[in-house]
Structures are given as structure tokens and as C-alpha cells.
Amino acid sequence: MRRLVTLSRANLKSFVRNRAGLFWTLAFPVVLVGLFGTIFSGSDAPTFNVGWVDQDRSAASAELRAAVAANAPVTLVDGTLDAEQAAMRKGTVDGIIVIPAGTGGAIAAGRGGTATAPAVLTLITDPSRSTTSQALSQIANGIVMGTNAAESGRPPSLALTAQTIQTEQLNSVSYFVPSILGMALMQLGIFASIPLVQQRETLILKRLNATPLPRRTFVASNMVVRLVLAAAQTVLILAIGTELLHVKVTGDWLVIVGFVALGAVTFTSIGYLIASFARTEEAANGMTSVVQFPMMFLSGIFFPLQILPDWLRGVATFMPLTYLGDALRQTMVGGAPFAPLGVDVAVLAGWLVVCFGISARFFRWQ
Amino acid sequence: MLRATAGLRPGTSSVIEVRDVRKAYGDVRAVDGVSFSVEPGEIFGLLGPNGAGKTTTMEMLEGLHAADSGEIRVLGMDPTHQAQAIKERIGVQLQTAALFPQLTVEELIDLFGSFYPRRVPVGGLLEQLDLVEKRNAQTKNLSGGLRQRLSVALALVNDPELVFLDEPTTGLDPAARRGLWQVIRGLQAEGRSVLMTTHYLEEAETLCDRVAIMDHGRILDAGTVKELVGRRFHERTVRFDRIDTLGDALLGGLPGVSRVAHEHDEVVLYTGDVPATIGGLLDAAATAGTEPENLMIRRATLEDVFLELTGRALRD
Numbered sequence: 001m002r003r004l005v006t007l008s009r010a011n012l013k014s015f016v017r018n019r020a021g022l023f024w025t026l027a028f029p030v031v032l033v034g035l036f037g038t039i040f041s042g043s044d045a046p047t048f049n050v051g052w053v054d055q056d057r058s059a060a061s062a063e064l065r066a067a068v069a070a071n072a073p074v075t076l077v078d079g080t081l082d083a084e085q086a087a088m089r090k091g092t093v094d095g096i097i098v099i100p101a102g103t104g105g106a107i108a109a110g111r112g113g114t115a116t117a118p119a120v121l122t123l124i125t126d127p128s129r130s131t132t133s134q135a136l137s138q139i140a141n142g143i144v145m146g147t148n149a150a151e152s153g154r155p156p157s158l159a160l161t162a163q164t165i166q167t168e169q170l171n172s173v174s175y176f177v178p179s180i181l182g183m184a185l186m187q188l189g190i191f192a193s194i195p196l197v198q199q200r201e202t203l204i205l206k207r208l209n210a211t212p213l214p215r216r217t218f219v220a221s222n223m224v225v226r227l228v229l230a231a232a233q234t235v236l237i238l239a240i241g242t243e244l245l246h247v248k249v250t251g252d253w254l255v256i257v258g259f260v261a262l263g264a265v266t267f268t269s270i271g272y273l274i275a276s277f278a279r280t281e282e283a284a285n286g287m288t289s290v291v292q293f294p295m296m297f298l299s300g301i302f303f304p305l306q307i308l309p310d311w312l313r314g315v316a317t318f319m320p321l322t323y324l325g326d327a328l329r330q331t332m333v334g335g336a337p338f339a340p341l342g343v344d345v346a347v348l349a350g351w352l353v354v355c356f357g358i359s360a361r362f363f364r365w366q
Numbered sequence: 367m368l369r370a371t372a373g374l375r376p377g378t379s380s381v382i383e384v385r386d387v388r389k390a391y392g393d394v395r396a397v398d399g400v401s402f403s404v405e406p407g408e409i410f411g412l413l414g415p416n417g418a419g420k421t422t423t424m425e426m427l428e429g430l431h432a433a434d435s436g437e438i439r440v441l442g443m444d445p446t447h448q449a450q451a452i453k454e455r456i457g458v459q460l461q462t463a464a465l466f467p468q469l470t471v472e473e474l475i476d477l478f479g480s481f482y483p484r485r486v487p488v489g490g491l492l493e494q495l496d497l498v499e500k501r502n503a504q505t506k507n508l509s510g511g512l513r514q515r516l517s518v519a520l521a522l523v524n525d526p527e528l529v530f531l532d533e534p535t536t537g538l539d540p541a542a543r544r545g546l547w548q549v550i551r552g553l554q555a556e557g558r559s560v561l562m563t564t565h566y567l568e569e570a571e572t573l574c575d576r577v578a579i580m581d582h583g584r585i586l587d588a589g590t591v592k593e594l595v596g597r598r599f600h601e602r603t604v605r606f607d608r609i610d611t612l613g614d615a616l617l618g619g620l621p622g623v624s625r626v627a628h629e630h631d632e633v634v635l636y637t638g639d640v641p642a643t644i645g646g647l648l649d650a651a652a653t654a655g656t657e658p659e660n661l662m663i664r665r666a667t668l669e670d671v672f673l674e675l676t677g678r679a680l681r682d
Contacts, residue, residue: 006480010469017468017504203464207520210428210458211481212450366430 003213007221012228014195025191026229029184030236034244036176048136051084051096052076056119058104064143068097072139088124088165095136096165097143098122103158107147110157118159127164127250127334129174137162164334174248175335177241178328179301182263184233186295186321189267190288192226193274197284200275206366215365223268230264251331259331259344263324266348269355270320276362295321305338323347380439381406381528381559382427387436389422396422398583399436404528404561409554411574412563413672419583420563421461424530427561428458441528454482457521461532461563463513467506471497471516474505475523482524495519495549511542518549529553531562535569547573567668577668579675586675591668598674599666604635604643606658612650620646632660 016022054061069076077084077093087093099121106119123140125133140160148156199205208218241247249256270291278284296302298312299321305313316322327344329335339347382404389397397419404410412420426433427440429449438445440452466474472488479485492498495515500508505516514534521529531550535543550573553560564570570577571591578588587594601624612633614626622639637643640663651657
């Protein structure tokens with residue numbers, strides 16, 4: 001245990017004192033989050049397209065529509081509930097307001113002071129697009145409160161209920177924050193190969209081999225270092241995401257921490273795999289590029305998998321980053337699932353076991 | 367008492383015993399049937415040119431490579447099966463100083479110390495290796511001599527009984543080399559045994575109690591420097607600047623002289639009886655009306671032994 005602690009501390013110190021490495025592994029993803037955040041939070045349009053589903057078709061509901069269209073920063077798109085939901089999934093409308101049958105009657109009853117039960121309007125939003133859903137919920141509340149206020153002192157004639165729907169919307173900073181966290185964890189892990197190969201090339205591994213330090217302690221220390229870095233990285237990216245970009249992290253913290261740790265360890269095992277086959281630092285650099293770039297672009301980090309052609313999506317279904325990004329989006333911002341969380345765990349654990357198994361067989365200490 | 371030596375061959379207490387050890391890399395027989403032993407408290411030197419198999423031999427003893435065949439005992443234990451126990455009690459300095467570049471001298475010593483169940487205080491080591499001033503310097507900024515001293519310090523963190531030094535002074539300037547010799551003598555004074563490799567004859571001659579001369583994966587001869595020289599060169603040499611009037615035939619007839627040779631402008635007389643040879647030489651010179659300039663008597667050196675054994679000079 002003492003050996004693990006001192007070795008991990010020594011490796012961390014080495015890492016932190018290497019300024020260039022520090023920038024590329026820790027700071028660069030943070031810069032990326034900031035960059036994407038500003039670009040895409042800007043395109044959360046100031047006017048929203050709202051699906052307007054009028055199931056009442058009364059004079060009163062037409063009056064409501066006119067009032068909303070005139071006063072709120074929205075463009076209303078009329079249609080049936082099914083049509084609007086399909087449009088919302090495709091991203092052509094940002095939310096849906098449903099005026100139920102009987103709304104006109106309820107308002108009339110309210111004005112006459114004879115209201116019994118209020119008509120319940122439904123607002124459908126995508127919670128992963130926090131800015132948009134907040135704005136829409138203010139608008140919908142405005143409709144309800146405005147109508148109820150006109151009949152003050154009497155029982156309310158309108159109420160509001162909220163529903164959520166998962167959209168394929170990509171121009172949302174909420175999509176990027178967990179995605180880039182996943183990418184950062186991938187890089188943190190596979191770049192573990194570089195110091196390993198450096199230490200082998202400079203005979204540090206050989207020298208350690210001449211001490212009684214058990215190899216498992218050495219490997220465990222690498223894991224500890226990567227987990228500490230992953231924790232630092234997660235805190236940095238989440239701080240920027242929540243404080244500067246106003247992303248709402250909704251999930252269970254324990255589950256999120258679990259996925260961050262599983263992701264860090266899995267990708268570190270891929271780093272070990274690279275270090276097992278790369279003889280020189282140059283070769284290791286080349287191999288990390290070969291591993292990281294396809295994953296970066298095909299694992300749904302910068303754009304969702306749905307827009308890829310089928311054969312590329314087939315490739316993506318093998319990539320561990322697909323599942324880490326998916327799990328982080330699901331657990332952090334309630335993103336639409338690519339696979340159930342159990343599958344995400346299984347695929348990541350599978351990669352972990354396979355990569356470690358191969359590395360244990362082929363890794364050379366000198 | 368018998369129990370305590372159970373791991374050793376009966377009748378020995380050598381810290382290192384090597385019998386007919388072989389190691390090949392592909393077609394290259396790096397170590398080709400090497401046998402020797404190192405006794406407690408001894409500084410033993412493996413002397414030979416680059417590629418002679420010194421480092422491979424040493425690294426098999428350190429447990430870094432497995433031998434293809436032969437027997438190895440280090441502190442009475444077998445490196446293939448008891449590597450861990452051996453590693454706790456030996457100190458290792460590799461030919462290339464392998465140091466974490468971003469750690470400071472003190473941090474690195476502390477780190478290596480943590481690997482061992484038994485360790486010496488960092489401060490004492492810093493003083494012993496004269497590294498106190500550099501304790502807070504990152505190792506990447508150290509000069510060659512300091513790196514070498516630090517890697518010797520790392521070999522001593524566990525208070526080892528047996529220290530392996532692989533060309534500890536290679537690449538050092540003469541002052542730094544002498545400084546390290548002092549350190550190595552100090553290790554012996556503390557009761558440690560030392561196995562070192564070197565390709566400096568002077569280093570082997572001044573530092574090592576016994577020397578094994580290696581070439582092409584074999585030990586050509588081993589013993590004290592005196593033994594090595596005496597075994598081959600019973601004679602001494604009498605040297606002087608050439609005198610034209612004294613021909614080889616005359617010189618070869620002087621008392622005690624077995625052979626006459628010329629090195630540059632010097633005449634070299636091999637003799638078993640130095641006083642008789644010099645007496646005869648002075649008489650012959652006086653008769654010719656002259657006297658020998660730069661007259662010298664020398665015994666053969668390790669260099670002569672090396673030349674004789676390997677057919678080449680070590681500094682080639």
C-alpha cells in the first residue's frame with residue numbers, strides 16, 4: 001500500500017510537471033467544451049418553434065393561440081399530437097403545447113364563476129435542452145396564469161402538466177458536455193501508453209524490475225493516476241458545463257461517478273494495449289491517433305450516431321467510446337439512449353477485460 | 367549452523383556462484399559457459415570490451431534475464447525462483463541511469479526506498495554520494511556524473527549486502543571517476559560485496575580484489591591482478607632508448623635475457639634475472655663508449671595480460 005501511494009504520487013508529480021502533457025490532456029478538452037458551448041448555446045434560438053395542438057377547436061382556444069402568438073417569442077406550428085411529436089423528434093419544433101378538448105367550456109365556466117375542474121394543458125419539452133425547456137415552461141405558465149388572473153378570486157379554469165420527450169436535437173450544449181467528458185476520458189486513458197513507452201525506452205521499467213516492486217503494484221499505480229486525473233477532468237468540465245453553460249446535470253451522482261471511473265479504467269487498458277505493441281514513443285503516438293480519431297468522429301461525440309450511414313453506424317457499435325458517451329449523456333442530462341445502461345456497462349467492461357488480457361500476455365518490461 | 371546455509375552448496379559461503387551459465391539471443395551466444403564466484407566483502411570486476419557479455423551476465427544475476435542453462439546462486443538463492451527475496455537484499459545500478467526525469471533527487475531516492483522493506487535514511491545517502499546540494503534538482507537537469515552518482519545512491523537505498531555496478535564510471539571525467547572509486551571503496555569498507563563491470567584497465571587494477579577477463583561470452587581467466595600477470599609473465603622487461611652500436615645478437619646474449627623486442631625507438635629485453643641483465647647491459651654499453659638513456663624496469667601489466675588473452679587492446 002505504501003509502495004502504491006508513493007509510486008502514484010511520483011507518477012502524478014511527473015505528469016503535473018510536464019506542462020505540455022498537462023495542457024493537452026487536461027486543459028484541451030476544457031477549451032473544447034467552452035468553444036462548443038459558446039457556439040451551440042448561441043443557436044438555442046431566441047424564438048422557438050412550438051407545436052400547437054388544438055384539441056378543443058373553440059373560440060376560446062383560438063383566442064389563446066392569438067394571444068400567445070402575439071406576446072411570446074414563438075412561432076406556432078399547428079398539427080395533431082402525433083405529427084407534432086414526430087416533428088419534435090426530428091428537431092423542427094422545440095416543444096409542444098396541447099390544448100385539451102373542453103378548454104373553451106372550462107374558461108367560460110371560470111368567467112361565469114361556475115368552474116368545477118380546470119382544463120389541463122400539456123407542455124412537452126426535451127429536458128436535455130435545458131434553456132429551451134425553461135423558456136417554454138415560462139411561456140406555458142404565462143398562458144395559464146394570464147387566463148386564471150382574468151377571473152381572479154374564482155377557482156382556476158386552466159392548469160398545466162408537463163411531459164418530456166427525447167429528441168434527436170444536436171444543437172444543444174447539453175449534448176456536448178457529457179460527450180466531450182467521454183472524449184476527454186478516452187484521451188486520458190489511451191495516452192497512458194505514452195509515459196509507459198517512454199519509461200520502457202529510458203529503461204525505467206527495467207530499473208523498477210530490479211527492485212522488489214511487484215508488477216501489479218506498478219499497474220495499479222497507473223490506474224490510480226489515471227483515475228485521479230479523470231476526477232480532476234470531470235470536475236473541470238462539469239464546472240464549466242453547469243456554471244458557464246448552464247447545463248443541468250440531472251442524474252444520480254453515484255452512477256455518473258461510476259461511469260467516469262469505468263470509462264477511465266477501460267481506456268487506460270487500451271493505453272496498455274498500445275504500449276504492449278508500440279516499441280517506440282513515435283509508434284505509440286501513431287497508434288493513439290489511429291485509435292482516437294475514428295472514435296472521436298464516429299462515436300456520437302460531435303454529432304449523433306443517427307445521422308451516420310448504416311455501415312459507419314455498424315462500426316460505431318463496436319467502439320467503446322460510443323457506449324461511454326451514451327452512458328454519460330443518459331445519466332447526466334437524460335439524453336436519448338443509444339443502448340440500455342446495462343449494455344453500456346457490459347461493452348465497456350468487455351473491452352476492459354479483453355485489453356488487459358492481451359496486455360498481460362504481450363506487455364514487455366524491457 | 368547447517369540450517370542457515372541450507373540454500374548454499376556445501377562448503378561455500380560465496381555471495382555469488384555461477385556455473386557454466388549460457389544465454390543466447392538468436393544465433394548470438396551472448397554468454398557462453400561462464401563460471402566464477404564472488405566472496406563476501408570482495409570487489410570483483412568483470413573486465414572486457416563492449417559486447418563481451420559482461421552486462422548480460424550481470425543482469426542474469428540480478429534476475430532481469432533467465433539463463434538458458436547453468437546454475438546461478440546469489441546470496442545462496444536461485445534468481446529464477448527466489449527473485450523477490452534476492453531483489454530485497456541486492457543493490458542494482460544499470461549501465462544507463464534510468465531516472466524519472468521530472469522527479470527531484472530526493473523524491474527519487476524516497477520513491478525507491480519505499481519499494482524495500484528495509485531502507486536507509488535519505489539524508490545519509492545524499493551525504494555519502496555528495497548529492498546534498500542537488501537534492502531539490504529535477505533529475506533531467508543533472509550532469510552525467512551526478513546522474514551516475516544518483517543511480518549509485520538508488521542502488522544503496524535498501525542497505526544491500528551485495529551491490530551490482532555496471533560500468534559505473536563510463537563517460538565520467540577523471541575527477542568524477544576518482545570520486546566514485548572512493549564511494550565504491552567505502553561500500554567495501556562497510557562490509558558489502560561488489561560485482562562491477564568495467565572496460566577501464568586502470569579501474570580494475572586499482573579497485574578490484576579479483577578480476578575476470580571476458581570476451582565473446584567467455585571468461586578467459588580470473589584471479590587477482592598479480593595472479594593474472596604472474597601466470598603469464600614470469601619475466602620483467604628492461605627498456606631503454608635504442609643504441610645503434612648494440613645489435614640484437616649482442617643484447618640477446620646478455621645474462622638472463624630470453625627475448626629482444628622493439629617498441630617504437632625503445633629496446634625491450636625480457637628477462638628472468640633483472641640485476642644480471644642490467645649489469646651486462648651497462649658493461650656492454652661502456653665497452654661501446656656510451657650508456658643507456660631512459661633505462662626502465664617494468665613488470666607486465668593487466669594491459670599486457672589482456673592483449674595476450676584477447677589479441678587486442680581494450681581501448682580499440
